[in-house]
Amino acid sequence: MRVDKSIRKAVRTFIVQNDKVLVIKYLTGKNKEFYDIPGGKIENGEKNSDTSIR
Secondary structure, three states, rough: OOOOOOOOOOEOOOEEOOOEEEOOEEOOOOEEEEEEEEEEEEOOOOOOOHHHHH
């Protein structure tokens, strides 16, 4: 059985300065942490570059 899932378009923005990469640190409710690259969902009619800036 195949489940139909919508495709969500998103961007990730790599910000590099002085050989360092910006990441975001998240804390879960279980006192665990993880890191991710900044980014987000592309809104209707929005350009990729505008999403990165937002």
